[in-house]
Amino acid sequence: MKRYSFRVDTELRLLSCSGTTGSHADCLAASRGAHYYECIPRLWDGQEDAVHRAMEIRTHLTLKGYRMFCFYGEIQAADIEIEPLIDESSRCVGADVDIHALPGCAALGEIEHVHPLIDIGKVSVTLAHGVRNPLNAIKGAMVYLNEKYRSDATFGEFAAIINEEIGRLDRFITEFLSTSCLETHREQVQLNDLISKIVKLASFQAQASGVVFATEFGELPTLYIDSFNMGHAILNVINNSIGAMPRGGSVTLRTAVSAPSDAASVSIEISDTGTGMAPGGVVAPDGFPKWSSRKKGRGFGLFITREIIRHHGGSIEISGNREGGTTVLIVLPVSGCGECGDAN
Structure with missing residues (x-):
């Protein structure tokens, strides 16, 4: 659960804020002196401003499962706590507002x-x-x-x-x-040829680790892709596989038409015999599980790989093998890749 808080005076003007970074907190931090509802949607309690209402009745006010809209879309639910501030003279001088965005919030997912x-x-x-x-x-x-x-x-x-x-x-x-x-330069590319070149580039590193490559190429149509970025994405996966086999092993790369009936997409399967994914779900910043045996690293390689593939309108899936090791499945569309720049 994420939260951000702010304090207002009796005129509902912002005095301070704290909490999770993001558009809400950044806006509030930069808008001290402005009314809080100039930065986020006004909080309502029936027909009244909830913050003003809490100060008026001088009582803690809780809005459970409050639905509100933000810059990212609708927050499905948020718990809001409003605490009036009473000074030594029993005067209300403002209020503290805590907003707890519950799991499933669209804004949090985006952030x-x-x-x-x-x-x-x-x-x-x-x-x-x-x-x-x-x-x-x-x-x-x-x-x-x-x-x-x-x-x-x-x-x-x-x-x-x-x-x-x-x-x-x-x-x-x-x-x-x-x-x-990711402003790509796309061209007609034969994917099998691109992978063959990548395997050659990685062969010396693989030999030093006692890793051997095997390729099983299917008959593929030509793809309209950025060969540099796509090659970089595939090489990132291969490097992770090699890093997960410090005592040797094998990497198998297979290509095929994903749907033989209409050849709508092609698949690249990269399987290794390494240490496999870490138990307990050690994840990289991209949300993928790490399977490399290297202890250092921030997981950006996989994140970049996923973004390149998504930018081409494709998808990537990582799973463990029954016999140990990891399999990465990349699926790319055959048609329409040239207009997939905004794919998510």
């Missing part, structure tokens, strides 16, 4: 969803600037390595992938600093 975005926003610009300098150093090193080992076919294959990803990352950072990271 909880936004909190991870606020945390990410606090560090994102600094991170983007911080990545650019080492990225330039990597670009310079790749120029030297290309000259030195251009005759090595295997090196050439990986060097081409690295150079392509460096270019994508450089463009992404530039666009991120000037627009939004």
Whole structure:
């Protein structure tokens, strides 16, 4: 249960406020001296202002299951406590109002969803600037390595992938600093090819942990997606799987048409043989259970993954395997992806 409180004088003007951060509390904090009902809807007791009524009768007033509207929509129910303030001369000088938003409040759901975005926003610009300098150093090193080992076919294959990803990352950072990271550049993409490239990129990290990859590709239609962001989302899941297998294991990636009858969507299933999800529901800021064995981390990788997938009009589901480990199921629509920017 969340709450916020405020104090008013006898003219119903705000004197102070405290409690949960959010639009209500922020508005009240910035509006001292204004009438409380200029920031939140007026509280009614029948035909009278409830706060004024409590001061008039000088009695504690409780509004149980009070229905009120806010910036986010209707609060299904809130318990409101109004306590008149009586001074030493027995005069009423104001009132304290406590609003307890009950579970199920639409506003609270929205606020909880936004909190991870606020945390990410606090560090994102600094991170983007911080990545650019080492990225330039990597670009310079790749120029030297290309000259030195251009005759090595295997090196050439990986060097081409690295150079392509460096270019994508450089463009992404530039666009991120000037627009939004989810203002996507969509193109026709063969999902199986994208996953194959991601597996190659992750192969060295996997080998160092004794992890092997297996792929089972179905025949898929071409998708209209942002290959950089979608690749980032899938790689986040793979990295979590690798992190959950410190003593080795396997990651299996399967793709298929979700509904063979009409090919309306495609699925990506990523299963590992790791430690599985933590008992008791250890959750990341996105509300997903963590299954990585790494003790550090704030869960932002999964949060970003979910936002990218939702931005493409898709869905993601995480579940435990019967034999241990975790399975992540990503479903993406085949048609209409180009207009899913506002998908929730």
